Amino acid sequence: MKKRILLAATMLLFVTATFAQEALFSGRGAIVSPEIHPDNSVTFRLRAPKAVKVQVTGDFLPTQNIKFDNGMSYDAPGTADLVEKNGVWEYTTAPLASELYSYSFVVDGLTVRDPSNIYMIRDVVSTTNVFIIKGNPGDLYSVQNVPHGTIARRWYNSPTLGFERRITIYTPPGYESGNKSYPVLYLLHGAGGDEEAWISLGRTAQILDNLIAQGKAKPMLVVMPNGNAGQKSAPGEDEYGLITPNNPFAGGGSGARNTQVKFEPKSSYELAFPDIVKFIESNYRVIKKKSARAISGLSMGGGHSLNISKEFPDMFDYIGLFSAATITFDMGDRQDNPIYQNIPAKLKTQFAKNPKLYWIAIGKTDFLYNANVEYRKLLDEHGYKYQYFENEGGHIWRNWRIYLSMFAPMLFN
Amino acid sequence: MKKRILLAATMLLFVTATFAQEALFSGRGAIVSPEIHPDNSVTFRLRAPKAVKVQVTGDFLPTQNIKFDNGMSYDAPGTADLVEKNGVWEYTTAPLASELYSYSFVVDGLTVRDPSNIYMIRDVVSTTNVFIIKGNPGDLYSVQNVPHGTIARRWYNSPTLGFERRITIYTPPGYESGNKSYPVLYLLHGAGGDEEAWISLGRTAQILDNLIAQGKAKPMLVVMPNGNAGQKSAPGEDEYGLITPNNPFAGGGSGARNTQVKFEPKSSYELAFPDIVKFIESNYRVIKKKSARAISGLSMGGGHSLNISKEFPDMFDYIGLFSAATITFDMGDRQDNPIYQNIPAKLKTQFAKNPKLYWIAIGKTDFLYNANVEYRKLLDEHGYKYQYFENEGGHIWRNWRIYLSMFAPMLFN
Numbered sequence: 001m002k003k004r005i006l007l008a009a010t011m012l013l014f015v016t017a018t019f020a021q022e023a024l025f026s027g028r029g030a031i032v033s034p035e036i037h038p039d040n041s042v043t044f045r046l047r048a049p050k051a052v053k054v055q056v057t058g059d060f061l062p063t064q065n066i067k068f069d070n071g072m073s074y075d076a077p078g079t080a081d082l083v084e085k086n087g088v089w090e091y092t093t094a095p096l097a098s099e100l101y102s103y104s105f106v107v108d109g110l111t112v113r114d115p116s117n118i119y120m121i122r123d124v125v126s127t128t129n130v131f132i133i134k135g136n137p138g139d140l141y142s143v144q145n146v147p148h149g150t151i152a153r154r155w156y157n158s159p160t161l162g163f164e165r166r167i168t169i170y171t172p173p174g175y176e177s178g179n180k181s182y183p184v185l186y187l188l189h190g191a192g193g194d195e196e197a198w199i200s201l202g203r204t205a206q207i208l209d210n211l212i213a214q215g216k217a218k219p220m221l222v223v224m225p226n227g228n229a230g231q232k233s234a235p236g237e238d239e240y241g242l243i244t245p246n247n248p249f250a251g252g253g254s255g256a257r258n259t260q261v262k263f264e265p266k267s268s269y270e271l272a273f274p275d276i277v278k279f280i281e282s283n284y285r286v287i288k289k290k291s292a293r294a295i296s297g298l299s300m301g302g303g304h305s306l307n308i309s310k311e312f313p314d315m316f317d318y319i320g321l322f323s324a325a326t327i328t329f330d331m332g333d334r335q336d337n338p339i340y341q342n343i344p345a346k347l348k349t350q351f352a353k354n355p356k357l358y359w360i361a362i363g364k365t366d367f368l369y370n371a372n373v374e375y376r377k378l379l380d381e382h383g384y385k386y387q388y389f390e391n392e393g394g395h396i397w398r399n400w401r402i403y404l405s406m407f408a409p410m411l412f413n
Numbered sequence: 414m415k416k417r418i419l420l421a422a423t424m425l426l427f428v429t430a431t432f433a434q435e436a437l438f439s440g441r442g443a444i445v446s447p448e449i450h451p452d453n454s455v456t457f458r459l460r461a462p463k464a465v466k467v468q469v470t471g472d473f474l475p476t477q478n479i480k481f482d483n484g485m486s487y488d489a490p491g492t493a494d495l496v497e498k499n500g501v502w503e504y505t506t507a508p509l510a511s512e513l514y515s516y517s518f519v520v521d522g523l524t525v526r527d528p529s530n531i532y533m534i535r536d537v538v539s540t541t542n543v544f545i546i547k548g549n550p551g552d553l554y555s556v557q558n559v560p561h562g563t564i565a566r567r568w569y570n571s572p573t574l575g576f577e578r579r580i581t582i583y584t585p586p587g588y589e590s591g592n593k594s595y596p597v598l599y600l601l602h603g604a605g606g607d608e609e610a611w612i613s614l615g616r617t618a619q620i621l622d623n624l625i626a627q628g629k630a631k632p633m634l635v636v637m638p639n640g641n642a643g644q645k646s647a648p649g650e651d652e653y654g655l656i657t658p659n660n661p662f663a664g665g666g667s668g669a670r671n672t673q674v675k676f677e678p679k680s681s682y683e684l685a686f687p688d689i690v691k692f693i694e695s696n697y698r699v700i701k702k703k704s705a706r707a708i709s710g711l712s713m714g715g716g717h718s719l720n721i722s723k724e725f726p727d728m729f730d731y732i733g734l735f736s737a738a739t740i741t742f743d744m745g746d747r748q749d750n751p752i753y754q755n756i757p758a759k760l761k762t763q764f765a766k767n768p769k770l771y772w773i774a775i776g777k778t779d780f781l782y783n784a785n786v787e788y789r790k791l792l793d794e795h796g797y798k799y800q801y802f803e804n805e806g807g808h809i810w811r812n813w814r815i816y817l818s819m820f821a822p823m824l825f826n
Contacts, residue, residue, distance in 0.1 A: 050465065050521040108463035112525040118538060118648060119655045122531055132655055145652040148577075150567035154589070155560075164561075176567070176696055235531060239558040242532045242545055283589055 031088065033116040034103075034131050040095045042131070044103070045116065049087030051107050055079045058103030058128075059398070060096050075365070075394055079106065098135030099398065100203065102128040121200050123397075124192040125245055139210070140405055141203040146213035147173030151205055153195075153237075156279040160272035161265040165226055166233035167276070168195045170205055171284070172212055172219035181285045183412040184221045185318075186276070187404070188297025188304045191325075194234035195226040198404075201397045207405055217408040220294075221286060225276050227301055229265035238262070268337045270307045277315065291356065294411045296320025298400045299368070307339045313350040318357045318411050322403040323366050323395050326375035351384040357410055358386040361403045363393040444501065446529040447516075447544050453508045455544070457516070458529065462500030464520050468492045471516030471541075472811070473509050488778070488807055492519065511548030512811060513616065515541040534613050536810075537605040538658055552623070553818055554616040559626035560586030564618055566608075566650075569692040573685035574678040578639055579646035580689070581608045583618055584697070585625055585632035594698045596825040597634045598731075599689070600817070601710025601717050604738075607647035608639040611817075614810045620818055630821040633707075634699060638689050640714055642678035651675070681750045683720045690728065704769065707824045709733025711813045712781070720752045726763040731770045731824050735816040736779050736808050739788035764797040770823055771799035774816045776806040 033045040044056050061078030082089035082105075102121070105112050113120060117129045132138045150171045155164045172182060187204065189197035198204045204222055211217035232238040235245050240262055265272070281288050295316045297305045302324020309319045351358075358379075362372045379386055389406065393399050446458040457469050474491030495502035495518075515534065517524050526533060530542045545551045563584045568577045585595060600617065602610035611617045617635055624630035645651040648658050653675055678685070694701050708729045710718045715737020722732045764771075771792075775785045792799055802819065806812050 046523075048521070048523045051523070052463065107520070107523060107525075108461070110459075110461045110464070110520060110525070111528060112520075112523070113540075115524060115539070116657060118535055118540060118657050120533070120540070125531060126528070127526075127531060127533070130655065142654055143650055143652055148568045148579075150565050152563050152565040154563035166561075236556070238556055241555055242543065244529060244531050 031116045033114050034129075036131065036133065037092075040098075040133050040135075041093050042096060042133075043090060043092040044082065044105070044114070046082065046089045046105050046107070046114065047087055048089055048107055051084075051089065053108055054082040054084070054089040055106040056082060056091055056103055057106055057111075058101055059396070060093060060099070060101045060103070077102075096133045098133045098138035100130060100132045100138065100141045100401070102130050104128050122196070123201060137402065137405060141206050141401060142210075143206055144210055144213070146209055148209050149173050149205055149212075150176060151199060156276065158272050158275040160267045160275050161229055161269075162267075163232060163263055163265075165231075166195055166237055167226065167279075168199050168224040169280075169284075170199070170208060170222040170224070172208065172221065174219065175221070175285070179285070181287045182219055182221050183292035183294070184223055184280060184284075184286050185294040185296065185408065185411060186223045186225070186273075186316075188225070188227050188295070188301030190297070190299030190301050193301075194228065194231065195224055196234045198222075198224045202404060203401055204404065207401065208408065211405070211408055218412045220408075220412060221280070221284060223276065223280055227269055227297070227304055229267070229269040229272065230263055232263060268339060270304060270311060270337070270339045273304075273308045274312065274315075290314055290317045292317075292412060294318035294320070294357075294407075296322060296359075296404075296407055297324070298322040298403075299395065300325050302326070309355070310343070310346045310350045311339055313346070313353050317355050318359075319355055320357075320359045320403070320407045321361070321372075322400050322407075323362050323368055324360070324372065324375075325368060326371045347378075347384065348382070351379075351382070354385075358384070359389070359407060359410065360386055361389040361391075361399075361406070363391055363395070363399050365392070365394040366399075367395055444529045446527055447542075449544065449546065450505075453511075453546050453548075454506050455509060455546075456503060456505040457495065457518070457527070459495065459502045459518050459520070459527065460500055461502055461520055464497075464502065466519075466521055467495040467497070467502040468519040469495060469504055469516055470519055470524075471514055472809070473506060473512070473514045473516070490515070509546045511546045511551035513543060513545045513551060513554045513814070515543050517541050535609070536614060550815065550818060554619050554814060555623075556619055557623055557626070559622055561622050562586050562618055562625075563589060564612060569689065571685050571688040573680045573688050574642055574682075575680075576645055576676055576678075578644075579608055579650055580639065580692075581612050581637040582693075582697075583612070583621060583635040583637070585621065585634065587632065588634070588698070592698070594700045595632055595634050596705035596707070597636055597693060597697075597699050598707040598709065598821065598824060599636045599638070599686075599718075599729075601638070601640050601708070601714030603710070603712030603714050606714075607641065607644065608637055609647045611635075611637045615817060616814055617817065620814065621821065624818070624821055631825045633821075633825060634693070634697060636689065636693055640682055640710070640717055642680070642682040642685065643676050645676060681752060683717060683724060683750070683752045686717075686721045687725065687728075703727055703730045705730075705825060707731030707733070707770075707820075709735060709772075709817075709820055710737070711735040711816070712808065713738050715739070722768070723756070723759045723763045724752055726759070726766050730768050731772075732768055733770075733772045733816070733820045734774070734785075735813050735820075736775050736781055737773070737785065737788075738781060739784045760791075760797065761795070764792075764795070767798075771797070772802070772820060772823065773799055774802040774804075774812075774819070776804055776808070776812045778805070778807040779812075780808055 031045045031047055035043040057077050057079040059077045061080055063075035063078055066076045080091050082091040114129045119130050120127045121130050132142055152169045156167050157164050187198050212219050236242050293316045295305045295309055302321040305319055309316045444458045444460055448456040470490050470492040472490045474493055476488035476491055479489045493504050495504040527542045532543050533540045534543050545555055565582045569580050570577050600611050625632050649655050706729045708718045708722055715734040718732055722729045
C-alpha cells in the first residue's frame with residue numbers, strides 16, 4: 001500500500017507540471033547553479049553539450065568601462081568563460097562580498113537565463129537571474145524569520161492625471177490586525193521603472209521587515225507608485241496586454257510596442273502627486289501630518305522627490321534624493337511644466353519651513369555626480385540645510401538598496 | 414535647449430538599466446517575438462547567428478504522447494523548427510484559437526526563454542514565456558479596462574501547523590473603500606504548486622475582475638493558501654532564501670535543495686484549514702456563514718477540497734473538484750491522517766446537510782479520469798447530489814482556468 005501511495009503522489013507531482021519539460025528531461029543528474037560555497041565563492045553550471053563558447057556575465061565580475069561616441073561611458077558587468085566537462089559548463093568565482101548579485105549566461109553569443117535558477121528580476125525590458133551572498137548587506141535583503149509586512153498591488157484613482165493607476169503598498173507587520181496609525185514613506189522609481197521596481201529590484205519589503213524587526217526603523221507604510229504619468233501600470237498589468245515595451249535604448253522599433261507613454265495624462269506626475277497622498281490617507285490608518293510623511297526616490301524619482309516636495313512644501317518633512325536627477329534644474333526655460341518655474345522662490349519657501357531631513361546620496365562614479373555637486377552648491381549658497389552621503393559606485397541598484405537601508409532608519413524619529 | 418533635455422532624458426533612461434545588456438546591445442533592429450498577426454497566427458523570432466538548430470516548444474503545437482516504463486503516459490507540448498535568415502531564426506504558426514499559451518525555445522538542445530518577451534510564468538521549478546490570443550477565453554484571462562481588485566501577499570498564523578505562513582488574497586473592486594461584507598472562495602493549488610500558482614498560472618485576478626465586471630460572478634474574496642503543510646511559503650519567500658527547490662521529478666539531488674518539505678508541521682494541511690478560515694473571518698469584512706463559503710482546488714487541491722469539506726461539513730456550501738485527486742480514497746488504510754478514517758460516515762454527514770453545489774470537473778484524457786469515475790460511482794450509489802462537467806484535454810492549467818471561469822459564476826447565488 002505504501003508503494004501505491006508513493007506512486008500516486010509521484011503521479012500527481014508529475015503531471016501537474018506539464019510545461020516543466022526542462023525539469024522533466026534535464027535528467028536525473030540535476031544541475032545545481034548557482035552553488036554558493038562556504039567561503040562565498042560561487043559555481044555556475046550550465047548543461048549545453050553542443051555549445052562552443054559559454055560565458056557568465058554579472059555584476060560580481062570586474063566591470064568593463066564602455067565609452068560612447070557622445071563622450072558618455074558606463075560600467076558594464078564583466079564576463080568570464082565557463083569550461084566544459086561532459087557537456088556541463090562550469091565557472092567558479094573568487095569569494096564574493098555579501099550582496100544581491102545579478103547574472104546571465106551567454107551561449108555562443110545568445111544571452112540566456114540560468115535554467116537551474118528560478119529567481120529572476122526584470123529591469124526595464126530585460127530579466128536576469130539573481131542570488132544573494134549572506135552577511136552584510138545580503139542578510140538585510142533576505143527574507144528572515146521575523147514578522148512580515150503585507151504587499152498589496154491595487155488601483156487608485158488619479159483625477160488630476162485622468163485615469164485609474166496601479167500602485168504597490170507595503171504595510172508593516174501588525175498593521176492589519178491592529179488599530180494604530182502609521183507614518184508613510186513614498187518611494188519613487190527611476191526612468192524605465194514602474195510600480196514593481198522597488199519591491200523587486202529594491203527588496204523594499206525585506207529591508208523594511210528586517211529593519212523594523214531589529215528596531216532600527218519605525219513601522220511605516222511604504223507606497224510605491226508608477227512614476228510615468230502616461231502609464232497606468234507596469235507592463236502587462238493594464239489593458240495594453242502582454243506587450244513587451246520597446247527597448248527605450250534601442251530607438252525605433254514597432255510603434256505598436258512603444259508603450260512608454262500609453263495614455264494621455266492631463267497633468268504632470270509631480271502636480272498629480274497629491275492624488276496619491278489623498279488616496280492613501282483616505283484608505284489607510286496613517287498619520288496625516290507633515291512629520292509623518294517622507295518622500296524619496298532614485299534617479300528620475302529623486303528628481304520627482306525634489307520637485308514634489310518643493311511644489312507642496314507643507315506635505316513632507318523627510319526628503320531623500322538617491323542619485324537624483326537634479327539635472328532638471330538646468331532646464332529653467334521649460335514652459336510646459338509649471339514645476340520648472342520660480343524654482344528659487346519655491347525652494348526658499350520649502351527650506352523656510354525647516355524640513356526635518358533633506359538627504360542627498362550619490363555614488364562617486366554616478367553620471368549625475370556633477371549635477372548633484374551643482375545642486376548642493378545652490379543649497380549651500382542659500383544656507384539651506386541638508387545631509388549628504390557619498391559612496392563608491394555609480395548609478396546602480398546596489399547603491400539604491402544601500403540608500404534605502406540608510407534613509408528608512410532616519411525617518412519619523 | 415531641447416537637445417539638451419533630450420540628451421538628459423536619454424542618459425537617465427540609459428543608465429537606469431545597468432543590467433539591461435541584452436536590451437542595450439542587441440542593437441537597433443529590435444526583434445519582436447512573439448508577433449501576433451491579425452489572423453491569430455504567431456511568429457516567433459530569436460537572434461542566434463551561431464546556432465545550428467533552433468526549435469520552439471509550446472502547448473499550441475500538436476502534443477507528443479510520451480509513455481513511461483510504468484505504463485503512464487502524458488501529452489508533452491510539441492516542437493517546431495525555426496528557419497534562419499541573417500542570424501535571426503523564425504517560425505510562424507497556423508492561426509491559433511484564443512487561449513493563454515506557454516512556450517520555450519530550444520537552441521542546440523538548450524531550453525531557453527525568449528529574450529524578446531518579458532512575460533514568464535513559473536510552474537514548479539521551471540519558467541516558460543507566455544502570450545495570449547484574444548477572443549474567448551483569452552479576453553477573460555487578460556487585463557481589461559474594468560475595475561480591478563486588490564492582490565495582497567501576506568502572512569497568517571497557523572497554530573495547528575505550528576508556524577506563520579504566506580497566503581495570497583484577492584479582494585474584489587470596491588472592497589477597500591466600502592463597508593459591505595463579501596463571500597469567500599478558498600482556491601487551492603496542486604502538488605508542486607504554492608500560494609503563487611492560481612494568481613499567476615491561473616489568472617485568478619483577471620478572471621474574477623472580468624466576471625464581476627460582466628455581472629457574471631458575485632463580488633467575492635478569493636483566498637489562495639499554500640497547500641503544502643511543510644512549507645511556509647513559495648520558494649524564495651521564507652528564511653530558506655533563494656534556493657531553487659529540487660526538481661520533484663528528477664529524484665536525488667542535493668539534500669540542501671530538497672525544499673518540498675522544509676518545516677515540521679504539527680498536523681495535516683486539511684485539519685489545519687480552519688486556521689485559514691478563522692484568519693480571514695477575523696481580518697476581513699466577510700460573511701461568516703456556510704452559504705458564503707466555497708472551496709475548490711485542482712488535482713491535489715481538489716483532494717484537499719473533498720477532504721476539508723467532509724471533515725468540516727458545516728463550513729462550505731460550495732465545493733469544486735477540478736481534476737481532483739479523488740484517488741486518495743483508495744488509501745483507506747492510512748492511519749497517520751484521521752481524514753482517511755470513517756470516510757463513508759463523514760460523506761454521509763456532509764451530504765445530509767445538503768451542500769448547495771458539489772461540482773466535479775475533469776478532462777477526458779486526465780490521468781485521474783478513472784479515479785473520478787470511481788468517486789462519482791460512490792456518490793451515485795448513495796444518491797449524493799453533485800454536478801458534473803467533462804471536457805477535452807488532460808491535467809493542464811488550460812482546463813483549470815476554464816473550470817474556475819465556470820465555477821465562480823455558480824457561487825453565492
